[in-house]
Amino acid sequence: DAKTTQPNSMESNEEEPVHLPCNHSTISGTDYIHWYRQLPSQGPEYVIHGLTSNVNNRMASLAIAEDRKSSTLILHRATLRDAAVYYCIQDSGGGADGLTFGKGTHLIIQP
Amino acid sequence: GAVVSQHPSRVICKSGTSVKIECRSLDFQATTMFWYRQFPKQSLMLMATSNEGSKATYEQGVEKDKFLINHASLTLSTLTVTSAHPEDSSFYICSVPGQKGNEKLFFGSGTQLSVL
Numbered sequence: 337d338a339k340t341t342q343p344n345s346m347e348s349n350e351e352e353p354v355h356l357p358c359n360h361s362t363i364s365g366t367d368y369i370h371w372y373r374q375l376p377s378q379g380p381e382y383v384i385h386g387l388t389s390n391v392n393n394r395m396a397s398l399a400i401a402e403d404r405k406s407s408t409l410i411l412h413r414a415t416l417r418d419a420a421v422y423y424c425i426q427d428s429g430g431g432a433d434g435l436t437f438g439k440g441t442h443l444i445i446q447p
Numbered sequence: 448g449a450v451v452s453q454h455p456s457r458v459i460c461k462s463g464t465s466v467k468i469e470c471r472s473l474d475f476q477a478t479t480m481f482w483y484r485q486f487p488k489q490s491l492m493l494m495a496t497s498n499e500g501s502k503a504t505y506e507q508g509v510e511k512d513k514f515l516i517n518h519a520s521l522t523l524s525t526l527t528v529t530s531a532h533p534e535d536s537s538f539y540i541c542s543v544p545g546q547k548g549n550e551k552l553f554f555g556s557g558t559q560l561s562v563l
Binding site: 338368370372374377378379380381382385423427434435436437438439440 | 451453481483489490491492493496538540542550551552553554555556557559
């Protein structure tokens, strides 16, 4: 079973920042948080991941709470192409394990 | 560019026939690949782990005789849906563990199977 909880859906306006929350209250010290997104009729796409510190890349930023029981994916300036289902995944497995997906958040972007 | 190539992207077949889906790792060798299934408006569910040169490991509730997995080389895994029925209609996605960079898994583009 998925170890994270996310809102079913969120709506935002184009060119505005989006904050997607995720709760992972059972996280242990060595568990990573991964974010993937899935556009319609496509396979998931990597967005970002982190362990303890906040992370930034060209796609997004990941803010991890100090107690690590929650995190927020930040899209700094949403575009229509960012409309997708965003999955937050708590990963306690090794390199040979797959990822367990929850239901994710369906992000709707309004023009 | 794409790291994982999955074919076909879409297939329609008659009930009772078998369908083969290919997953190729383009950039690096993969001793392990993963097969997921996704029903409409649902999340991805891991079906099985494909192991190069040995038997696949199936998740609970997945019939190994129905979903045949072959991982004969370090760059190719195939999933064959045998004697397909309408309830097997789904979106099948393969993935390959990342070996460099930040991505734990690279995903194929998926195969939409429709069984009539």
